Amino acid sequence: MPKILVTGANGQLGSELRELSRSYTHTYFFTDKEELDITDEEAIRSYVKQNAIDTIVNCAAYTAVDKAQSDEALADAINHQAVQYLATIAKESHCKLVHISTDYVFDGENYRPYVEDDATNPQSVYGQTKLLGEKALLHVRLPHSVIIRTSWVYSRYGANFVKTMLRLGKEKESLGVIFDQVGTPTYARDLAKAILDMLPHIDNAQTQIYHYSNEGVCSWYDFAKEIMKSAKLTCKVVPIETVSYPTPAKRPHYSLLNKSKIKQAYALEIPHWQESLHACLRHMGEER
Incomplete structure (x- = not known):
């Protein structure tokens, strides 16, 4: 029976993996920074060896986008150096490795997904x-490994756009939301299920990069409107431009990801973002 280590297990994706894992016949080791410091190479090596781990799913990441601008050392330690450690140890131990990355590796200036x-x-x-984390993994030349880039992740766990909109929608009469950044939301539960379904079939000779988000396209404004509508909230959502809401970190204006490769390789059926949003809200008890 596979022994699967999930890092970042208290985050959105890790939490969904933990919940869904009950339906899969594997042995899981769910760790967060309290149980396993992935910035400590020897700690990872010892954990993998002691528990005979044969698969690693790295959900751990420094995701505070604006804070990272002034906290580069810690962001690099988690998003880059730790990935190098995980990849090196996975190769030593003949482990599969699934690493989660982001649409933010692109500049958002594209005209097609x-x-x-x-x-x-x-x-x-x-x-x-x-x-840099992606490049570190690719440099190790680890077989049976994949990088999955995703975008606009939300769930009923942790802090995310959906939960923020629900809170503000109950507190405010109107709310300005950016309309000139487009992409696709990703329900973490859908991505978690895709990963669990993929794991037995990962058998590539070298690291493969895949894109995964829900289907369809929207702006943050469209997303917010659908959240309010589904939750029967009367808060008026007003479209605003990115220039009206300056942030320390620059966001991509265009984040659409083409998912043909992952769908073909693993025969995945990916739900539309509206369908998944409604499923998440029902799960949260917020859809009315």
């Missing part, structure tokens, strides 16, 4: 450190 081999050009410290 990004494919896996499009040129990267991150515009923030977060994006830069995540790209």
